[in-house]
Amino acid sequence: MPEPTDIAGAKLDPALEITQLHFKYADRGFELRLPSLRLARGEEMLLVGRSGCGKSTLLQLIAGLVDPSSGSVRVGGQDMHKIAGATRDRFRGRTIGMVFQTFNLLQGFSAMENVLVAMLMSDMPKSDWKARAESLLRSLGIERLDARTEELSVGQQQRVAVARALACSPTLVLADEPTASLDPENAANAVRVLRDACREQGAALLVVSHDPSLESHFARVERLDKLVATAQANEGARA
């Protein structure tokens, strides 16, 4: 995939660039070492791995929800962990969209409100909030914008979750086991919807999953176990 450039022809920073990432849960003995991972703007990647290998932890590190012991995670050229407090939260809101296995929609809120909340929380400029939210939801086939999320089908809920992730035109969308609760046919549809939407919005997509059936949908597939093992092997060789 050719490196994207800005209108002046200058190369743009990658959507995600991880360098020498090291994270350790002090109380659980779990450790994650990732020497390098890069995702260009607009690129799609599937990261697979067995349960418990650290996929979710990696996503939390990328989103700046937990801090690494060392190393850097750059999103759109900005080192996430060098930003502190509320500024990091706002940065996350604006540059990263997240889709979860259980969707994590806000109960009691309508489909429209779930998308609007994302814009509100990231302090996005208020102009055309409603128009953008409506356009996103309609493009994903949601017609009942005022329906509470509890009233929507599972498939519709997932599309609302995708619309919310794309609400702030993020650089990067992180999807954590987005098909884990779906049958193969619906899983394929869900992945298609997610990829189409990200492509349309120009967002890079990083999907983590333990489901090997998704591999056929992605041009780039990485195995977290292998990335980590490589890191351990390299460390062992150095020792």
Added chain:
Amino acid sequence: MSDLTIVLRSLRTRAFSSVVVVLLVAISAGLLLAILSLRNAGKDAFERGTGNAHLLVSKDGSPLVSVLNGIFYANPPKAPIDTAKLAELRASFPWAMFVPTAIGDSYRTMPVVATVPEFFSKFEPVVGEPWSFAQGRAFDKNFEIVLGSAAAREAGLGIGAKIVLTHGSGKSREGVDEHAHEHNEYQFEVVGILAPTGSPHDRALITSLESCWILHAHDRREREESHANADAGTAAKDAAHDHDHDHDHAHDEAHEPPITPADLTDADRMVTGVLLRLPSRDSAGAPPALAQQYDRLRRDGSITVALPANEVQRLFDIVSSIDVLFLAMAAATLVSSGVAILLSMVNSMSERRRQIAILRVLGASRTRIFWLVLTESTLVGLVGAVSGVMVCQVVLFLATQWLRSAHGLVIAPSLDARSAVLVAMGTTLLAALAGVVPSVLAYRTSVARNLRPLG
């Protein structure tokens, strides 16, 4: 979409507990406001009753009893002031107002005040608010009677109605005054109905002193005749004609000519109190000579002299400890409603944590989450306080009706705007304080832990 929308949606998600907590806060705030209002209204009603009288002279046992009997009509005064003492009092100073009253008769347990026409022209039931007639006029001859506004409403009487009065209050500690009897032989005509004053006088019926003296002269004559008959050995006739106050006056009327003012003796011309006012330029303030006249009259051991305004204050000082107790109880209820907010929000934290984690992922800072939760508890307090003002209005209305019907207390409590604002602000602040703990818990919520299952 705003932060307030998020707060409102959060409250709607927990609609039942939100409504219950708001109700609890409303009841607590309303109760506190109602107690404050009733307390102020009660004090105001007492203060209003003393009117523009600087002094009250009677022969009651103490100044406080004198004010309770002479102005608030608590009980008929026992000891009367005789004509000589009355004349001496009148001549002792150039009073601006000298209004003798005789209290002791009643109509359907409502007090009858026998007095002079100056009661209407010089005595003001409330300082700066003279009497005004809703209907009719003041009495200008004997056996005409004027009704206070509450008395007219309670008795259902209008102008031109004829009534007979009861000697005695018509009630006692046991509920019935066994010595009371009706003066059927003398009918009184209602000639005026007073406009409401918000004072105890609204429950009174007011007639001329001479009318009252004639009634009692009638009783005196009957007693004298009974004694004479007894002396003549007409015991048999005595047995049929019980000379106590249960006798049939209509029977006597056939034999006796009615009493006229000319038949009155000094023994009949008794009063139970005198409302006094000193000359004063300022209608509300106390004139410089008041202290001197008060001391002079106090030195006369045969009478009791009271400063009505001071006695009312003394009465409130006596009951103030109970007052404080009620206020403390209401305040404790308010604090407990704050604790209810705290418990309700802390209990909901488990279901709230996932929502908080989602908001954090979407870009909300910890501080923003803190304020969202604090706003929620503050909003509960604010809505509760505003509802409390409405609860208070209902409680005041019910309490006023009950006090009027059960105890005859004419008070008009109104919600004092300053108290309402203070209680509402206090309640809201308390709710905000109660929200601090859940807000801190929300602030410290771990996003990673609460978004599981993540895969």
